[in-house]
Amino acid sequence: MTRLSEIIRRDLRLALRQGSDSIMVVTFFVLTVVLFPFGLGPETNLLERTSAGILWVTALLASMLSLDRLFLADYEDGSLELLALTPTALELLVIGKVVAHWLTTGLPLIVAAPVLAVLLQMNGDGFATLVLTMLLGTPTLSLIGAIGAALVLGARRGGVLLSLLVLPLYVPVLIFGVGAIDAAVQDLPSKAQLLVLGGMLLAALPLAPWAAAAALRQALE
Amino acid sequence: MHRFANPARFLRLAAAIQPWTAAATVLLIGAGLYFGLIASPADYQQGQTVRIMYVHVPSAWLGMACYSTMAIASAMALIWKHPLADLIGKSAAPIGAAFTFLCLVTGSLWGKPMWGTWWAWDARLTSMLILFFLYLGYMALANAFDDPTRGAKASAVLALAGFVNVPVIKFSVDWWNTLHQPASVTKIGMPSIDPSMLLPLLLMGVGFTTFFVTVLLVRVRSEIMASKIRAIRLMQIHSTPGAVASGEVVG
Numbered sequence: 001m002t003r004l005s006e007i008i009r010r011d012l013r014l015a016l017r018q019g020s021d022s023i024m025v026v027t028f029f030v031l032t033v034v035l036f037p038f039g040l041g042p043e044t045n046l047l048e049r050t051s052a053g054i055l056w057v058t059a060l061l062a063s064m065l066s067l068d069r070l071f072l073a074d075y076e077d078g079s080l081e082l083l084a085l086t087p088t089a090l091e092l093l094v095i096g097k098v099v100a101h102w103l104t105t106g107l108p109l110i111v112a113a114p115v116l117a118v119l120l121q122m123n124g125d126g127f128a129t130l131v132l133t134m135l136l137g138t139p140t141l142s143l144i145g146a147i148g149a150a151l152v153l154g155a156r157r158g159g160v161l162l163s164l165l166v167l168p169l170y171v172p173v174l175i176f177g178v179g180a181i182d183a184a185v186q187d188l189p190s191k192a193q194l195l196v197l198g199g200m201l202l203a204a205l206p207l208a209p210w211a212a213a214a215a216l217r218q219a220l221e
Numbered sequence: 222m223h224r225f226a227n228p229a230r231f232l233r234l235a236a237a238i239q240p241w242t243a244a245a246t247v248l249l250i251g252a253g254l255y256f257g258l259i260a261s262p263a264d265y266q267q268g269q270t271v272r273i274m275y276v277h278v279p280s281a282w283l284g285m286a287c288y289s290t291m292a293i294a295s296a297m298a299l300i301w302k303h304p305l306a307d308l309i310g311k312s313a314a315p316i317g318a319a320f321t322f323l324c325l326v327t328g329s330l331w332g333k334p335m336w337g338t339w340w341a342w343d344a345r346l347t348s349m350l351i352l353f354f355l356y357l358g359y360m361a362l363a364n365a366f367d368d369p370t371r372g373a374k375a376s377a378v379l380a381l382a383g384f385v386n387v388p389v390i391k392f393s394v395d396w397w398n399t400l401h402q403p404a405s406v407t408k409i410g411m412p413s414i415d416p417s418m419l420l421p422l423l424l425m426g427v428g429f430t431t432f433f434v435t436v437l438l439v440r441v442r443s444e445i446m447a448s449k450i451r452a453i454r455l456m457q458i459h460s461t462p463g464a465v466a467s468g469e470v471v472g
Contacts, residue, residue, distance in 0.1 A: 155362070155366055168354040168386075171351055211382050214299070218378070
């Protein structure tokens, strides 16, 4: 447990000192969401109906934006090999890095999402569900993304390849995230979708670090 | 299983099996096409378009079966470092992608007259599309590294991670209330499909499978040949004095 918190604290310290990642991700999120009213037209009904989808798709892309840096910086300067040599299990290292990644990119997105929902004219009933789906969904995105980030280490055109690998696996999270918000907006129960989102998080929590650690081992061979 | 880890033994076995599977493919698909296109009745609701089923359904089966083959081969490659399993996974991917693409295209052609639309965002269709993207990702990752063994290992991990999609496709018609019809062949008890239509469907299904086996054998054999050629060239380079120094390196 102390080792896990050491890894998280190290990554957070690095992220805060270098400083740019969280701000860039949130800026990307805000700017891309703001593009939609220009593209679709400022019609209130249309925006209200599409707001859940726009927010989720954009949040998904934003969280993917910073994924290729999850292991790459450590891989390139060699500290990943040193971390792998420590007695800490590689799976634990992955969990620590994912937690730090989520705290620096996922959490700011959740804070920004309700503000953007106001701009997109989302029905007030959907706000609580929006935050809830993002709380359950974005950690899953970070976990699945860690597998992709570990797999493309050392590959040519890693960044583009990463999106090709990770986006198909993101689809279920997107479907249930948007489904829950749509149900809440229409005054229907959204419990089922939220439970599925929670289930996916619980399944990804042990399985994704395991797969990502296997991929890291091959990258370090 | 480990008996066949020896490429020479595998090559002998493959050379012995391949003519038989090729012949079976011609016979089964030939018979399936005859029964499917000529000797079977048109559907009372769907008319002649029901004949698309004889290509659509087997290619969907094979699209999933290829992915399962790939996932099992990847697991074997990762666990036992089986040298042929890597090659089987790598060779099965383009075949599976082709079957999945064929399934999506024929489904789209079938959907237009039946549902009135080329495409619907239905659970079965969407999950099949995701399967196609998983194949593309697998192939891209396998070829993305300068060192081919590293690509094989990375793509093996991806194949296993993507395997979660296969049961989702299989059960998507049961879990969600979809436009796509539920399973009618693999039902508990009697299949809800007339024997005159079931026969060509099964013939085509088995024919597609033997076709897959034939093509897979060809591809694995050519992969083994390619690595042999690479080894021979490297040996030649090392035995020719000065070849390396003059930069005459043949990949």
